[in-house]
Amino acid sequence: MPENISENIPFTSEGPKQLDPRKYHIISKEQKKKTLIISILIFLLAVPPLSFMYYKFAVKRPSQTDKEITFLIESGEDIPSISQRLQKGDAINSAFLFNFYVFLNRSDTNIQAGTYKIAAGSSIVDIVELFQHGTNDIKVTFLEGWRNEQIAIKAIQNL
Numbered sequence: 001m002p003e004n005i006s007e008n009i010p011f012t013s014e015g016p017k018q019l020d021p022r023k024y025h026i027i028s029k030e031q032k033k034k035t036l037i038i039s040i041l042i043f044l045l046a047v048p049p050l051s052f053m054y055y056k057f058a059v060k061r062p063s064q065t066d067k068e069i070t071f072l073i074e075s076g077e078d079i080p081s082i083s084q085r086l087q088k089g090d091a092i093n094s095a096f097l098f099n100f101y102v103f104l105n106r107s108d109t110n111i112q113a114g115t116y117k118i119a120a121g122s123s124i125v126d127i128v129e130l131f132q133h134g135t136n137d138i139k140v141t142f143l144e145g146w147r148n149e150q151i152a153i154k155a156i157q158n159l
Helices: 029-060 079-088 095-104 124-131 148-158
Strands: 069-073 113-119
Touching: 029 124, 069 079, 069 095, 079 095, 095 124, 113 124
Parallel strands: none
Antiparallel strands: 069 113
């Protein structure tokens, strides 16, 4: 046991004791300012590129659904409500990223009302592209040699 315990205590009855810089890590105010400035610079230089890389990865990431989804966009429906419904239906992974992608690419005015079939595993980029180009088309195949009545019946069955 040390004979003089008061040597190891930084505070005494007379007030704070001066610490020995060889025993303790003492940071001056100037060193604190330098450390803070360097930390802020590292943060400002690292976070934006990392955020951009995550964004680029996330908008191209396929959704986790394994089934095709039929999705209806009403006339005049706003982007946030579309993104919320897409996320609830598991068509997209993040409503925020959908909104952000649409905003950055100025696609909000190009999205058309209609019924869409969203393939399983579609990314946000794929879905926005789909919403900009028409609605759910119906394909009908008419065999060669059919009479007009047969063509009419087949067309009515597929509508």
